[in-house]
Amino acid sequence: MTSSRATRTDTESQGAGSRSSAHLLSIADLDREEIEELLRLTDTFVEVGRRPIPKVPALRGRTVVMLFFEDSTRTRLSFETAAKRLSADTMSFSVSSSSLNKGESVRDTIETIEAMGIDAVVVRHKSSGVPAQIARWTSASVINAGDGWHQHPTQALLDAYTARSHLGSLEGRRIAIVGDIKHSRVARSNIEIFTSLGAQVTLVAPRTLLPSSTNSWPVDVTQDLDSVLPTVDICYLLRMQQERMTEALVPSLREYTASYGLTSARADRMAESAIIMHPGPMNRGVEIASEVADRPSAVITEQVANGVAVRSAVLFALLSAARQSSNSSPDQLISHEELISPEEPASQAESLVPEETAHVRNSQ
Amino acid sequence: MNSHPDTVIKGGRIIDASGEHSADVVISEGHIVAVGPNLDAKRVIDAAGCIVSPGLVDLHAHLRQPGKEETETIASGARAAALGGYTAVLAMPNTTPAIDCAAVVREVLDLGRESVCDVHTSGAITVGRSGEQLAPMAEMAALGVRIFTDDGTGVQDDRLMRRAMEYASGLGVTLAQHCEVNSLSEGTCMHEGEWSARLGLPGQPSESEELMVMRDIALARMTGAKIHFQPMSTSGSAALIAAAKAKGMTITAEAAPHHFTLTDACCENYDATFKVHPPLRTQADVDAIKAALAVGSLDAIATDHAPHAAEDKELPFDQAPPGMLGLEYALALAFTELVDGGAMTEAEVLGAMSSKPAAIAGMQNHGQILVPGVSANLCVIDPTHRWRIDATGGASLSRNVPYVGREVRGKVRHTFLFGESVVHDGEVQR
Numbered sequence: 001m002t003s004s005r006a007t008r009t010d011t012e013s014q015g016a017g018s019r020s021s022a023h024l025l026s027i028a029d030l031d032r033e034e035i036e037e038l039l040r041l042t043d044t045f046v047e048v049g050r051r052p053i054p055k056v057p058a059l060r061g062r063t064v065v066m067l068f069f070e071d072s073t074r075t076r077l078s079f080e081t082a083a084k085r086l087s088a089d090t091m092s093f094s095v096s097s098s099s100l101n102k103g104e105s106v107r108d109t110i111e112t113i114e115a116m117g118i119d120a121v122v123v124r125h126k127s128s129g130v131p132a133q134i135a136r137w138t139s140a141s142v143i144n145a146g147d148g149w150h151q152h153p154t155q156a157l158l159d160a161y162t163a164r165s166h167l168g169s170l171e172g173r174r175i176a177i178v179g180d181i182k183h184s185r186v187a188r189s190n191i192e193i194f195t196s197l198g199a200q201v202t203l204v205a206p207r208t209l210l211p212s213s214t215n216s217w218p219v220d221v222t223q224d225l226d227s228v229l230p231t232v233d234i235c236y237l238l239r240m241q242q243e244r245m246t247e248a249l250v251p252s253l254r255e256y257t258a259s260y261g262l263t264s265a266r267a268d269r270m271a272e273s274a275i276i277m278h279p280g281p282m283n284r285g286v287e288i289a290s291e292v293a294d295r296p297s298a299v300i301t302e303q304v305a306n307g308v309a310v311r312s313a314v315l316f317a318l319l320s321a322a323r324q325s326s327n328s329s330p331d332q333l334i335s336h337e338e339l340i341s342p343e344e345p346a347s348q349a350e351s352l353v354p355e356e357t358a359h360v361r362n363s364q
Numbered sequence: 365m366n367s368h369p370d371t372v373i374k375g376g377r378i379i380d381a382s383g384e385h386s387a388d389v390v391i392s393e394g395h396i397v398a399v400g401p402n403l404d405a406k407r408v409i410d411a412a413g414c415i416v417s418p419g420l421v422d423l424h425a426h427l428r429q430p431g432k433e434e435t436e437t438i439a440s441g442a443r444a445a446a447l448g449g450y451t452a453v454l455a456m457p458n459t460t461p462a463i464d465c466a467a468v469v470r471e472v473l474d475l476g477r478e479s480v481c482d483v484h485t486s487g488a489i490t491v492g493r494s495g496e497q498l499a500p501m502a503e504m505a506a507l508g509v510r511i512f513t514d515d516g517t518g519v520q521d522d523r524l525m526r527r528a529m530e531y532a533s534g535l536g537v538t539l540a541q542h543c544e545v546n547s548l549s550e551g552t553c554m555h556e557g558e559w560s561a562r563l564g565l566p567g568q569p570s571e572s573e574e575l576m577v578m579r580d581i582a583l584a585r586m587t588g589a590k591i592h593f594q595p596m597s598t599s600g601s602a603a604l605i606a607a608a609k610a611k612g613m614t615i616t617a618e619a620a621p622h623h624f625t626l627t628d629a630c631c632e633n634y635d636a637t638f639k640v641h642p643p644l645r646t647q648a649d650v651d652a653i654k655a656a657l658a659v660g661s662l663d664a665i666a667t668d669h670a671p672h673a674a675e676d677k678e679l680p681f682d683q684a685p686p687g688m689l690g691l692e693y694a695l696a697l698a699f700t701e702l703v704d705g706g707a708m709t710e711a712e713v714l715g716a717m718s719s720k721p722a723a724i725a726g727m728q729n730h731g732q733i734l735v736p737g738v739s740a741n742l743c744v745i746d747p748t749h750r751w752r753i754d755a756t757g758g759a760s761l762s763r764n765v766p767y768v769g770r771e772v773r774g775k776v777r778h779t780f781l782f783g784e785s786v787v788h789d790g791e792v793q794r
Contacts (some may be wrong), residue, residue, distance in 0.1 A: 077735045105678060106678070106679075107675075125680065127680030128563055128564040128680075128681065129633075129680065130512050130634075130680050148562030150563060150564030175542075190563055212567060213558045213560075216562070251754075
């Protein structure tokens, strides 16, 4: 134990934005080109997902662990499906069924799991920073599936993907993010990805639901949803949690809805081409009127659907990178599409097809 | 006992509250017996190029005994103190059980007597430090306790704090306050600002500290009690202390090395080694703390040495316990950040680390001017020695060092405790 701790990987040495990074901890770790690459790769996996048997052998023999310290059935299933579509083996580890309840530390847990031989670990934790800590303690790729109020990078990627599929480039697009920014990892990662892709982001929330300081954030801030709505291409709504009432952050859900809820009347004032997004699960009647949630301009179920393809892209990019020599670039890695696509329907029993005989196919 | 004196410290530059001068210092039977040129004794300590200072005095050490002996004991904490040049430390009462009655005070003092440092203890203001009922201050004062604090937490209730001040002033003792209004800081784990916003960590505003500073200044004015403010971390707190002193109040206050060395940006990688209460603040606060030490509105440098087990510091940042080691690093950090940074002279730093804290805590045998007749509590410092702080944690049983890799100036060569050589050539002697 001691010696492994002495030689532990340290994220600091890899540096934010490093192209050789084998982790996805934060959108801030990615530059614009890396984001674009992941979104292009997502296209490929969206196409894979449409096949009769949506499965490729790319990560055969690799093991991906779902390490969920906080319950999230939706995100866990999305990652599991993504891993299975790449033919990876998956293990799932949730806090209620683990020895964490017996006092085992996060570090001991990750070192125990790593000893079983794993390639990637998908981490969800209610405390900000736990994926970064775990990345210091393991040589496996760490994928942040949501940590505290900090980051949820695959959510941001799937949101950017979904937004682009409707609007094309996000360059110069206006995006309002509405609601509980302060406690939202979705907001923090989405602000980064949207602005990185050239969009102008406006945060709409009462002061109590904003971080104490947004001075260094590349955003505008307002309390006036009505003035913002007609100008935006995307209205991104955040989930309003009941517990915020007890913390004296807003007087009542009713008052919140009156000021910040996307009611039918407000949605009517949005541009024809504008879309409505929400990370789910929705509180119908609170941050979004039930009728609005069901409009064609609300792309919420599409976001969920794209989640699997985005997570496949992330797993593929990180684990392919880990397999390559450390000096190969993501461009090279992503071009390895022979790993992805058994072209002929006859070879859809894909696990039988050796990787080297699979066809190269460009789906873009 | 030989009539020939024990030890002479030769060739050093004495810095004490009377000023600076070069002289040899002769120690015998626990006291300084001569100070002057060309003195001799059986044992000669070469102090050429070194500073000879009254032993340092720490107003704020968490020695963890009783209750958390795996992270520090009075013996190990005293060794760390001696290596850091300290001849006296004031133990904080947030042990298990809390130091809130005569029995625990006695235990701590007994353990301290066997150690390589003069261990004094504070006593809790309230029973169990729970902020509800006054602790038996008189029975603790009778055992020599001069400082009372609920450190680790501030006394939240205004009326109880008023009563504590009134009661304490009748005993002639000082109340020390960890300033933090819980209703503004509950559930937080770092300074509230740009970094907490970016990291998604709940932050505590500077105002949670400053509101309690304001209240206690008001209550001290009302009651006439002697009050000491434990680590002041914000520019606002420093200004409040300065303003109260300018109005003639006799309050005192301390600053911790980490608050003039580190900022909240250190929390960037979620390493809980950098988690501490009060939290690391902004660069503007760091600058204000330095300036306040320089003008003396903050009187003393106190370590807030707070050992924690590695596994506890590896908890998620928001769950890890606050605190960091300090006893072996404080002097070098002060020389590096404050003297080399141009804010203070070496003499001012040493005053803030010896004579001033000794006066605040009523430790009459420490921080004295080095003249014949006084207790031989002193240290010899090589001010030119540059060294790099490592991750071992030194003599502490814990390793939560936030300064790993930092190059600093100034190393304690020798420490004498009532004439005994407890540190010789940087090695603790027992």
